[in-house]
Amino acid sequence: MDALTPLINGLNLHAKLVYSGGVCGRWRMDHNSETSVWFHLISKGQGFVHSPNWQTPLVLNKGDLVLFLPHAARHFLSYSAEHLPDTDKDTRMTPWKEGEAGFVCGEIELATPKSLLWQALPGEIVIRQNQPVNSLARLIELIIGEASGQRFGSDSVIERLCDSLFVLVIRYCIEEGLVRKGLFAAMQDKRLAMALGLIHQQPWHAWTLNELCTRAGVSKSVLSEKFTTLIGHSPIKYLTVWRLQIAAHWLMQPAMSVERVAERCGYESVPAFSKAFKRHFGVAPGSFRRV
Template sequence: MDALTALVNALNLRAKLVYSGGVCGRWLMDHNSDTSVWFHMLSKGQGWVHSPSRETPLALESGDLILFLPHAPKHFLSYCAKHLPDDASDNRLTGWEDGESGFVCGEIELATPRSLLWQVLPAEIVIKKNQAGDILAKLIELVISEASGQRFGSDSVVERLCDSLFVLVIRYCIEENLVGQGVFAAMQDRRLATVLGLIHQQPWQPWTVAELCSKAGLSKTVLSEKFAALIGSSPIEYLSAWRLQIAAGWLMEPGMSVERVAERCGYDSVPAFSKAFKRYFGNSPGAFRRGRKANETVSVLSKTV
């Protein structure tokens, strides 16, 4: 299993479909989040991205994909390059056939949106249809086709396809050299990728630097220098941080106790886990879980297309 696959599997990233269909009139989309990746695929017509990171609005056309990570500045999508409505009160949502423009919109919640893991990715990722490459372009086409067909189970199928979509987007960023540091950049080094794969697949193991070096065929000095240069930490510091990042995701799973999460992450006791978690996140595991669930409720109530 490669390092990226192991990372994605451990984080259990899942897409949620928020809207699929047509839109008419002086429409506005306000999909900003501090905790989620938002993605938009245009199936027909046009749309414009209004963002302070751009001097002029960006035009989107059929087959284009854009993603906004939690560290993106506040932005909007609208019907026009020259006019940005004050709110979404003029939106007219329609079926796929009747819309002047068509969209598939969704989000992927991140348990640790402020971690370096995600911060090193571009805040706004735009992939034009002619830049996507064969596999990603075909997947976008498949998502749009399935969403617009509205057959039994279509929403579920679209969500699972979008899980794969996000993985392909990360791979696109790696292959297009859009990340110069962090874990995704380190994955391009074959021997570092071996070490990362071990950590991502088995974070509960009490790995030592000597064991990781033996598996990757690296000296301790070289491994430490490569980790410091690309990831900004030692291998053991990264292992500790990784354990806590996946712990944050497990805490959000229904029925998962703090005791069980501590055990799965390789901690000898709940107090040791809670101390490490609070030092890393600033909150105890219980407070973190309560805060994220409260944010989810607010997010659901405030979504606007």
């Protein structure tokens, strides 16, 4: 198994469909968030992104996809390149067929939005309709087809397709060289990817540097140097960080007790887990769950 799959599965990332339909009038969208990834797929017509990161508003046409991570600059989507309404009071939501423009909008909540994992990705990711020539392009076509058809269960289908959308976007960023440091960049190195895959698949295992090197077929000096250069942590330190990352996501699930999370993350006791968690996040696991 590759390193990305168990990472996504371990973090239990799921897209929440917020809107699928049309918009009319002098519309404006404000979907800024410090904790979520927001994505907007243009399913019909045209829209414009107003952001300080672009000298002029960014035009989006049918089939274009834009994602905003929590560290993106404050931005707005609008009906016009020349005019940004002060509020959304003139925005009219309509069925897809009646809209001047159509959107599929959703969010993916992150338990640790300020982690180096997400900071390594661009704050704004724009994928044009004519850019991807692979499964991402086909997935976008499927989502637009469901959004425009509005058949029984369309919203449910769209939401499940959007789960895969984010994974394919991360793959796109890796393959297009949009990440040059951090975990996603490290996945491009086959030996690092092997070690990362082992850590991601079995975070509860008591990995040692020797065992990781043996399994990945690389020397201790090379693995340690590459981890430190690209990820910013030693392999064993990264193991601890990864355990705490997935612990934070598991704590967001009501059915998961602190005791169960500690066990699944490989800690021998709840006090040991709580101490490590508080050292890393600044709050105890129970308090983190209530935030």
